[in-house]
Amino acid sequence: MLLAAGRTARTARLGLEHLDISTDAHRQIVTDPRIRTTNPSVWAAGDVTAHPRFTHVAGVHASIAARNAVLGLNLKISPVVPRVTYTSPELAAVGATHPPGTHAMVRTIHHTHVDRAVTDNTTDGFTRLIADQRGHILGATIVGPRAGESLAEVVLAMEHRLRTSDIAAATYPYPTYSDGVWNAAIADVRARLRASAAAACCCCAGGGPTWTPG
Numbered sequence: 001m002l003l004a005a006g007r008t009a010r011t012a013r014l015g016l017e018h019l020d021i022s023t024d025a026h027r028q029i030v031t032d033p034r035i036r037t038t039n040p041s042v043w044a045a046g047d048v049t050a051h052p053r054f055t056h057v058a059g060v061h062a063s064i065a066a067r068n069a070v071l072g073l074n075l076k077i078s079p080v081v082p083r084v085t086y087t088s089p090e091l092a093a094v095g096a097t098h099p100p101g102t103h104a105m106v107r108t109i110h111h112t113h114v115d116r117a118v119t120d121n122t123t124d125g126f127t128r129l130i131a132d133q134r135g136h137i138l139g140a141t142i143v144g145p146r147a148g149e150s151l152a153e154v155v156l157a158m159e160h161r162l163r164t165s166d167i168a169a170a171t172y173p174y175p176t177y178s179d180g181v182w183n184a185a186i187a188d189v190r191a192r193l194r195a196s197a198a199a200a201c202c203c204c205a206g207g208g209p210t211w212t213p214g
């Protein structure tokens, strides 16, 4: 295994202290949610800050910093940051990897149930969505071929506060690895429908026999 870790920001000799630009205990430049440093005329982006060290984060943050600095906008950085490990199988995740509270739902589709994985004979993987009680997506983990590609739509869904029902209502091409995301969303919608039907059933409310729709 080649492990390339332990990178640190080399800010020690930049003279930041003369510009009132603060750094943290790891010498990373401190920024606010608008990517502004403690000097209001200076913005910072990329590995030199305390944000996750990814090319996509550096790029998006640099764009926000430039627009805030030059156009005087007040754009904030997004907390939705995808991460992909390019191993075999590929591992991709965004947001929560475990339910953050007792009310969050975990829906996992093993790739033995994803027909593209079956036809490719690469069923060693899974797609997992974590959603809140209303179906808003809190996080996703995908393990399998091109997991990063399948994750992109979950990133968009999280950015726009879409629900599992929005994903479930879309038409997905078949057979694709993205079927894992679609089926996990459908599983969430079905489970919540079942739960609300059970709650509405008068004989279940009194501890009577459980009614299972469909």
Ligand SMILES: Cc1cc2nc3c(=O)[nH]c(=O)nc-3n(C[C@H](O)[C@H](O)[C@H](O)COP(=O)(O)OP(=O)(O)OC[C@H]3O[C@@H](n4cnc5c(N)ncnc54)[C@H](O)[C@@H]3O)c2cc1C
Residues within 6 Å of the ligand: 004, 007, 010, 045, 046, 047, 048, 052, 053, 054, 055, 056, 057, 058
């Ligand atoms: C081995 C490895 C693999 C990686 N793989 C991935 C990956 O698969 N996906 C991913 O998203 N990210 C990956 N990363 C992280 C990614 O490379 C960084 O997050 C990204 O490059 C940060 O961009 P940046 O512009 O902030 O910094 P950099 O890309 O490091 O650019 C900083 C530039 O500033 C220059 N510089 C430094 N000091 C000074 C100075 N005093 N004066 C002038 N210029 C200076 C440097 O020479 C450099 O050119 C990887 C990193 C490593 C080390």
